Amino acid sequence: MSKTLIFLPADRPTVAAxxxxxxxxxxxxxxxxxxxxxxxxxxxxxIASRSEIDAWMWRIAD
Structure with missing residues (x-):
């Protein structure tokens, strides 16, 4: 099994988990x-594009 590490730009939102x-x-x-x-x-x-999934945001600065 091969594993790939993908780096996503920090300035674009993506799901963390x-x-x-x-x-x-x-x-x-x-x-x-x-x-x-x-x-x-x-x-x-x-978030709006996936209405079948609930969303939880962790705002690090708060």
Missing amino acids: LLHGQPRATALYIVPPMRDPSYAEPLEEL
Whole structure:
């Protein structure tokens, strides 16, 4: 079995973990301590595009 390490850009939102085992899956998004508002809009779009998955955000700066 081969494994691949993928590096994703830090300025684009992506799911950090996907939790299964409940009636609905939950996606964990880690929001970096950035002040750039251009990060929030793509994150909201990403969450809205998968309405069948609950979302939980960890805002590191808070």
